[in-house]
Amino acid sequence: MTVVEELAPGAPGPGALTKVRQGPPPEPRAPEPRRISNNRVKGDRVFLGSSYLSGLVVLFIMVAVGVFLTFEALDALRAQGASFLTTSEWETDRGKFGIASIMLGTGLVALVAVGVAMPIAMGTSLFITNIAPAKVRGFLVGMVDLMAAVPSIVYGLWGAYFFQGMAVNVARWINTWLGWMPWFSVNGADPSNPNGSLTVYTASIFVAGVVVALMVMPIQTSVMREVFSQVPIGEREGAYALGGTRWGVIRIVSLPFARGGIIGGTMLGLGRALGETIAVALILSASFDLKFRILESGGNTVSKLIADQYSEASGFGLSALFAAGLALFAITLIVNFTASWFVARSRSGAESDG
Amino acid sequence: MTVVEESTGAVETAEDVAVVDRPTGGGTTLPDVVATSVPPNRLRTLSGFSRADLMNLVGALISSASITFLLFGVLAPLSGTLGFVVVAWLMFLVVYGLLVSLDDTRPVVVDKVMSAVMLSTALLAGIALFSVIFYTLAKGWGVLFRWNFYTQDMSTTGPTDPLSQGGIGHAILGTLIIIGIAIAITVPLGLAAAVFLNEVLNRFSQFVRTVVDAMTALPSILAGLFIFATWILILGFERSGLAAAIATSIMMLPIIIRSADVVLRLVPGNLKEASFALGAPQFRTVGNVTLPTARSGLATAVILGIARGIGETAPVLLTAGYTATINNDPLHNPMVTLSLSTYYFVKSPQQSLIQRGFATAAVLMILVLVLFFIARLLGGRQAGQLSSRQAKRVRARSRKDLARFDARHAPAEPTLAPAILGAEADALPPPPVPHQESSP
Numbered sequence: 001m002t003v004v005e006e007l008a009p010g011a012p013g014p015g016a017l018t019k020v021r022q023g024p025p026p027e028p029r030a031p032e033p034r035r036i037s038n039n040r041v042k043g044d045r046v047f048l049g050s051s052y053l054s055g056l057v058v059l060f061i062m063v064a065v066g067v068f069l070t071f072e073a074l075d076a077l078r079a080q081g082a083s084f085l086t087t088s089e090w091e092t093d094r095g096k097f098g099i100a101s102i103m104l105g106t107g108l109v110a111l112v113a114v115g116v117a118m119p120i121a122m123g124t125s126l127f128i129t130n131i132a133p134a135k136v137r138g139f140l141v142g143m144v145d146l147m148a149a150v151p152s153i154v155y156g157l158w159g160a161y162f163f164q165g166m167a168v169n170v171a172r173w174i175n176t177w178l179g180w181m182p183w184f185s186v187n188g189a190d191p192s193n194p195n196g197s198l199t200v201y202t203a204s205i206f207v208a209g210v211v212v213a214l215m216v217m218p219i220q221t222s223v224m225r226e227v228f229s230q231v232p233i234g235e236r237e238g239a240y241a242l243g244g245t246r247w248g249v250i251r252i253v254s255l256p257f258a259r260g261g262i263i264g265g266t267m268l269g270l271g272r273a274l275g276e277t278i279a280v281a282l283i284l285s286a287s288f289d290l291k292f293r294i295l296e297s298g299g300n301t302v303s304k305l306i307a308d309q310y311s312e313a314s315g316f317g318l319s320a321l322f323a324a325g326l327a328l329f330a331i332t333l334i335v336n337f338t339a340s341w342f343v344a345r346s347r348s349g350a351e352s353d354g
Numbered sequence: 355m356t357v358v359e360e361s362t363g364a365v366e367t368a369e370d371v372a373v374v375d376r377p378t379g380g381g382t383t384l385p386d387v388v389a390t391s392v393p394p395n396r397l398r399t400l401s402g403f404s405r406a407d408l409m410n411l412v413g414a415l416i417s418s419a420s421i422t423f424l425l426f427g428v429l430a431p432l433s434g435t436l437g438f439v440v441v442a443w444l445m446f447l448v449v450y451g452l453l454v455s456l457d458d459t460r461p462v463v464v465d466k467v468m469s470a471v472m473l474s475t476a477l478l479a480g481i482a483l484f485s486v487i488f489y490t491l492a493k494g495w496g497v498l499f500r501w502n503f504y505t506q507d508m509s510t511t512g513p514t515d516p517l518s519q520g521g522i523g524h525a526i527l528g529t530l531i532i533i534g535i536a537i538a539i540t541v542p543l544g545l546a547a548a549v550f551l552n553e554v555l556n557r558f559s560q561f562v563r564t565v566v567d568a569m570t571a572l573p574s575i576l577a578g579l580f581i582f583a584t585w586i587l588i589l590g591f592e593r594s595g596l597a598a599a600i601a602t603s604i605m606m607l608p609i610i611i612r613s614a615d616v617v618l619r620l621v622p623g624n625l626k627e628a629s630f631a632l633g634a635p636q637f638r639t640v641g642n643v644t645l646p647t648a649r650s651g652l653a654t655a656v657i658l659g660i661a662r663g664i665g666e667t668a669p670v671l672l673t674a675g676y677t678a679t680i681n682n683d684p685l686h687n688p689m690v691t692l693s694l695s696t697y698y699f700v701k702s703p704q705q706s707l708i709q710r711g712f713a714t715a716a717v718l719m720i721l722v723l724v725l726f727f728i729a730r731l732l733g734g735r736q737a738g739q740l741s742s743r744q745a746k747r748v749r750a751r752s753r754k755d756l757a758r759f760d761a762r763h764a765p766a767e768p769t770l771a772p773a774i775l776g777a778e779a780d781a782l783p784p785p786p787v788p789h790q791e792s793s794p
Contacts, residue, residue: 040635047637051554054546055562058607062569065580065604072583123475131469132476140476142730147483149658149726151665153693154715157700158486161493161708166436173437214482221479245465275573277668278697303575303668310582310672318583325576336571 066329073323075316084323088290090305092317099302099324101290105205106301106328108294109280110273112209113216117273118266120213121220128221129228130250141225148218156279159211164202164283167210171201171295183292203285205299211283212276216269223268223343227261228254264343271335274328277303302328410453410466418445443474487719494713503713508678508695513704522714524680525695528595529718531684532674532691533664535599536606540663541656544610549640551611552618563615569608577604578669586673593675595684598691601669610659617651618644650732657729661722667693692718 040048077084080098087098128140171186178184188200231254239249255262280301286308287298302324313321422442447467455463496517497503503521511520551563581601585591621644629639645652675688676698690698692714699711 043637044635047640048554051546051550052558054543055550055554055559057543058547058611059562059565061604061607062565065569065572065577068580068584069576120475120479123472124479127472127476131472140480143480143483145730146723146726147479149661149665149722150483150486151667151693151715151718151722153665153667153696154486154490154719157696157712157715158489160700161712162485162489170436170440214486217479245461247465247468248461250468271571275571275575277573277575278671278693282697282700303573306575306579307668307671310579318587321579322583325573325579328573329571329576332571332573333568337568340567
């Protein structure tokens with residue numbers, strides 16, 4: 001580093017006003033940082049105060065719900081201990097109750113829903129982002145948003161009165177040909193008799209799951225669409241320039257880029273499917289069997305259990321319902337936070353120079 | 355495709371250059387380039403639809419339908435429309451793939467078949483939605499055009515009474531009261547909390563955001579169970595519209611906060627910085643810049659939250675009770691919403707009640723659709739993009755501001771208010787600079 005040092009006139013030197021001094025520079029004075037103060041005006045203090053207040057109120061409400069849920073559930077959990085997780089019956093008066101069968105039912109309904117909804121959501125979101133012309137795109141986006149806005153009781157009615165009538169035929173077909181798989185078998189069904197009663201296939205986890213699929217599909221689609229539309233345009237055009245077909249570009253560029261978003265969106269849908277109440281309550285007929293047979297009539301979910309039993313429950317029974325609700329909430333919470341982690345971790349917002 | 359077209363253009367220019375006679379003085383002799391007739395580059399079609407595509411498509415459709423009829427009618431007696439559609443669809447994909455493979459390579463075949471798959475998933479979603487909407491409307495159609503359905507309640511109507519008696523006036527009123535209270539709670543609180551999350555950036559607000567995110571996972575029935583246990587069982591209030599409204603609010607609050615938070619985060623930072631740089635305090639910036647910029651997005655967030663709240667049955671089921679009479683007092687006696695009365699209607703085995711249930715669901719659905727389309731209209735514009743009326747209002751405000759400035763700085767001068775932003779600005783002489791003291 002060279003420092004140009006100005007000399008006073010008349011100082012010893014070869015007639016020059018300046019000379020270049022080589023060597024270590026003098027210790028630079030540490031720059032005094034300008035003190036930035038924030039003198040808030042009165043209006044600002046009021047604004048910030050009320051802003052904090054609203055945050056606190058929201059926090060209080062939310063935490064109160066969570067804490068109260070846990071607090072109420074403790075009674076039942078303490079009484080049951082670990083057998084709460086393994087018991088299938090729900091007879092709170094006899095002190096014999098647990099969430100084994102209803103949790104299994106909840107999980108199966110949600111799995112059927114996600115299994116049906118996820119391919120549809122993926123196809124639709126890919127179609128919207130990669131294939132559809134701009135006009136169709138706007139229409140489809142609106143359609144998917146509209147699907148999310150339709151009340152769940154409307155889906156429930158449609159499922160119970162319209163879809164079920166068609167689904168039982170499909171259920172019988174699956175049972176006839178794939179009934180050797182334990183989860184497609186149906187107790188009391190007679191596949192050899194083509195005119196056999198179809199009622200063994202009604203009110204099943206399968207029917208409820210497909211209807212719930214309609215409700216979770218829009219959420220999954222909108223998350224996936226968001227992620228697919230963030231695929232860097234440069235990488236996509238590069239793949240096209242190398243001669244890729246549309247599907248080739250989707251497979252090589254879009255899908256790997258959006259993997260995190262696909263997983264996250266699917267799990268967000270799963271979280272929604274776990275908590276769905278009224279459509280399931282309309283379709284499913286209650287049973288407390290611990291079973292994997294999704295085509296068979298009967299099943300139960302946590303929200304349906306609460307909707308069915310809250311009015312007769314008193315004291316301890318209510319505590320048991322809270323315990324079941326808490327278990328559901330815990331699972332939904334885990335699913336949702338995992339989902340947001342996946343979505344945040346995907347390369348969203350990453351830009352490429354293209 | 356644009357790239358290909360541009361390169362075709364470049365080839366033509368090169369030809370033009372080549373044909374021009376160059377003077378051949380000096381040392382270099384240019385070779386006499388013969389303008390060969392370059393065949394024009396054939397554009398590779400990436401999208402679009404040729405006649406062969408159409409033929410393939412139609413052929414595949416016809417043949418798959420025929421095969422499925424054969425399968426269903428003769429070989430394997432299956433039943434049900436759904437099964438027919440599924441088999442026909444699979445057949446279509448196979449036949450379509452075969453047809454395309456006749457004159458195209460494997461990647462093209464895969465591309466076409468996968469495109470067909472993606473198109474059909476989108477179609478399936480659309481068919482499902484329209485089937486849900488039209489089935490509900492069709493089943494309730496006979497009741498929807500009876501005036502008594504909207505004005506009467508079910509208090510004097512038995513399950514076997516004809517449809518010309520009784521209605522859902524009580525449910526419509528209950529829905530409006532409950533959602534009104536819920537809006538009064540959630541919209542101010544939700545928007546304030548969203549502003550808090552965006553304006554205060556510290557660990558506390560981060561924590562609040564995490565808790566709100568967590569609460570969007572709360573199954574809606576648990577919100578109802580919470581109010582049922584606290585408000586009704588512990589505090590001893592009766593089942594009422596207010597209890598239902600609070601339960602609905604707990605369910606709506608995280609939804610509104612979250613979507614409003616996203617909308618506010620999209621407000622461009624330079625707008626806020628410009629406001630701060632002009633010396634505006636934070637509350638002025640929020641009130642005059644952030645919120646107006648995000649207004650249409652916020653309206654969409656709020657309306658979609660309301661649509662969710664209106665349609666929700668589970669929290670109301672536990673807290674509102676059930677009644678068949680009109681009750682306009684949210685504090686006392688049970689109240690019922692459209693979704694809840696649908697639930698009770700269709701649980702009965704009576705056909706006429708089930709039909710009433712469908713009609714009630716149809717009314718609820720129409721209400722939600724109307725809200726949804728209002729939200730789409732409002733949300734169609736980006737933040738900061740103004741409608742013509744808004745732009746006019748902004749201009750008017752600017753004129754008023756200018757008049758105010760003029761009045762303050764040069765009271766003797768004639769006002770120049772109409773000069774700003776108007777077409778007549780050119781006709782007027784340039785305005786004198788009012789801020790004389792600020793010029794160097």
